[in-house]
Amino acid sequence: MPAAATKTHKPKKLSEKKAERLRTILAALDMLYPNVTCALHHGNAWELLVATILSAQCTDERVNKVTPDLFRKYPSIRAFANVPQAELAQDIHSTGFFNNKSKSIIGAANKLLNEFNGEIPRDIDQLLTVPGAARKTANVVLGTAFGIASGVVVDTHVQRICQRLELTKESDPVKIERDLMAILPQDRWISFSHQVIHFGRNICVARKPKCAECPLQTICRAPDKTVP
Numbered sequence: 001m002p003a004a005a006t007k008t009h010k011p012k013k014l015s016e017k018k019a020e021r022l023r024t025i026l027a028a029l030d031m032l033y034p035n036v037t038c039a040l041h042h043g044n045a046w047e048l049l050v051a052t053i054l055s056a057q058c059t060d061e062r063v064n065k066v067t068p069d070l071f072r073k074y075p076s077i078r079a080f081a082n083v084p085q086a087e088l089a090q091d092i093h094s095t096g097f098f099n100n101k102s103k104s105i106i107g108a109a110n111k112l113l114n115e116f117n118g119e120i121p122r123d124i125d126q127l128l129t130v131p132g133a134a135r136k137t138a139n140v141v142l143g144t145a146f147g148i149a150s151g152v153v154v155d156t157h158v159q160r161i162c163q164r165l166e167l168t169k170e171s172d173p174v175k176i177e178r179d180l181m182a183i184l185p186q187d188r189w190i191s192f193s194h195q196v197i198h199f200g201r202n203i204c205v206a207r208k209p210k211c212a213e214c215p216l217q218t219i220c221r222a223p224d225k226t227v228p
């Protein structure tokens with residue numbers, strides 16, 4: 001497991017060459033995306049947890065189409081806890097994997113009501129005990145809703161781009177997160193993921209990345225780079 005976040009977290013010392021490379025990457029991301037945040041619409045931490053559960057194997061755009069009606073119909077954690085699972089599954093049908101997602105959401109609502117006074121816990125170890133809140137989801141909720149840098153969100157974009165930019169050699173998200181937590185300053189953990197996710201959607205896309213418009217093309221040695 002990645003190391004727990006502490007106020008005393010210090011990034012590991014990199015060689016000057018690697019440190020310079022990392023500075024270049026962070027500067028390019030800041031230049032491209034100075035004010036990014038989570039693309040999932042939400043009004044509070046609970047809604048963000050629901051939206052993040054729904055976003056598994058689904059686009060944020062699709063989730064953002066479903067959640068306004070969903071949060072109108074179920075305006076509280078208790079309302080989600082009381083809905084029959086088949087009905088919730090129907091409500092979220094278009095996001096895919098609706099049976100598992102509806103079970104997770106109802107399970108999360110009950111867990112929060114029964115064990116956390118109806119509040120989202122602000123501690124990652126506690127949040128990880130809530131159904132549907134695996135590490136990526138927990139990091140999204142803590143980082144975006146509370147500004148708590150509990151770890152680095154590793155989704156498919158972060159995974160691909162950190163491999164292309166040689167920030168990790170790992171393919172397992174937990175190990176990638178551990179590598180990123182080791183080299184990034186903790187005050188970059190939240191923004192880094194948001195920036196890389198935008199970068200992965202707009203420029204460093206999975207197939208045929210748009211390298212001609214990428215500010216990192218001079219330092220990138222990815223085998224699937226599309227410019228020399």
Ligand code: SF4
Pocket residue numbers: 164165203204205209210211214215216217220221222224225226
């Ligand atoms: S040069 Fe291409 S592959 Fe490398 S980071 Fe930029 S877009 Fe991605």
